[in-house]
Amino acid sequence: MENFKELGVSKNFLKGLSDMNIVKPTEIQSRVIPILLGGDTDLVGQAQTGTGKTAAFGLPMLHRINTHHKVVQGLILCPTRELGQQIAKQLFKFTKFSEKIFTEAVYGGAPIDKQIAALRRPTHIVVATPGRLVDLVKRKAIDLSHVSTVVLDEADEMLSMGFKKELDQILSFTSMAQNKWLFSATMPQGIKQIVNKHLKSNAHRVEVSGRNVVNKNIEHKFLICDEKEKLNILLQFLSSQSDNRGLIFCKTKVAAQTLAKQLIARNIPADGLHGDLLQKERDKVMRAFKNGSLRMIVATDIAARGIDVEGLSYVVHYQLPDKEEYYTHRSGRTARAGKDGLSLSLVTSKELKSIRYFQKALNISFKQIRQTK
CATH class of the missing domain: 3.40.50.300 (P-loop containing nucleotide triphosphate hydrolases)
Structure with missing residues (x-):
């Protein structure tokens, strides 16, 4: 049809x-x-x-x-x-x-x-x-x-x-x-x-x-780095995005809280979304994101359920998810309403097997990008 x-x-x-x-x-x-x-x-x-x-x-x-x-x-x-x-x-x-x-x-x-x-x-x-x-x-x-x-x-x-x-x-x-x-x-x-x-x-x-579920307008990329390099690489990526908005995903509440604090400490307009927030705190974060005063949210998979904000340019997998459906859920936050989007995974060499698995299980192709020194 x-x-x-x-x-x-x-x-x-x-x-x-x-x-x-x-x-x-x-x-x-x-x-x-x-x-x-x-x-x-x-x-x-x-x-x-x-x-x-x-x-x-x-x-x-x-x-x-x-x-x-x-x-x-x-x-x-x-x-x-x-x-x-x-x-x-x-x-x-x-x-x-x-x-x-x-x-x-x-x-x-x-x-x-x-x-x-x-x-x-x-x-x-x-x-x-x-x-x-x-x-x-x-x-x-x-x-x-x-x-x-x-x-x-x-x-x-x-x-x-x-x-x-x-x-x-x-x-x-x-x-x-x-x-x-x-x-x-x-x-x-x-x-x-x-x-x-x-x-x-x-x-x-x-x-x-x-x-067949991963949006064809999403470009999937990955970058190999050590765990301790992830923050600096993320900062480089965010500076390249100027005013674009996006979501950054972590697997745990602690990791999401820590990363959000690290970004805020560098005067980056970000905040965290995780299970420890009260509903009024969560609402405050979502209002700020929707009105544009926040450029990015650091979220866990469960906390991000139901987020629907138009015009998200990218999703960053700061920590890869364990399940392929979570990769689909995360990536699907970008490239809505016919627009293009980017799904970027920051992976250690040990996590490469997960990229290969998602590639096969979801029938998508990943492009490797290199670090800029």
Whole structure:
């Protein structure tokens, strides 16, 4: 399929997509949208972050909303506040030229009273983190009895964050929903249990191969150096980037904290994003990054979930990830909306085998760059 019209997307949403410069469907969109527009169904989609899942499930959900019916009809569950806000923002943009469809994002770490007040307004779709949604249901602040479509986005991430009990509860609350769509990068045993317990046995299954998920507009480079040389090489790279913005990834909280402090000490407009931050501290970092007062964020893989900032020029792997899906998640933060991007890995000679592994597993080519003395 070459365009969204051929996939069956209505003309009002086509205008919204065109306005966002989204013209050619990704593989997950091409394969999933016709199934979900074809009638009530359950679906399991296996795809990494950055493959276009929000449009893959968001557009079919929007088609199902009856705008004259002022009740919650669609529910999207996701692991983090940032991802929830990002999904809600995307749905808003898709509906720019359609009848008004109201979406509300609710999540932990924010005053629940304000969210309860917001839900008193007409709301068609709720995007929620699992813990906060269970709290709202217990307080009778949200009515899920009219929900016809439930989406679990990044289901494996919700599981790894300890939300298995809440997911089972929510899917029990919405057991009458005609459509249950689950998306996950990996399929651990806990996800299989959720699928077997809550989705129909004839649910459609769509898997986007890991070999096809890395954005073709990303240039992958690596530089070999000793561990003690990494900071100076990073500083050289950052000075070459002038006002460009990007993300720098570390594997651990301690490494991310240390590197952020080292950059700040050199008057570089950077900050850290890791699991030890309070929500208000995290929000402060993200606000500064989005308004341009920070040029870069040093992040761990989990802390970076849901970050969606336009115009990121590069991603630096200061420490290589252990898993290929993390390499995909990291790299996918750049080269959004048809733009080009750079994914640079700083590796020791011992880590070369990881570069060769990612190259083969993800079907991408790496270019080696040399140190400048």
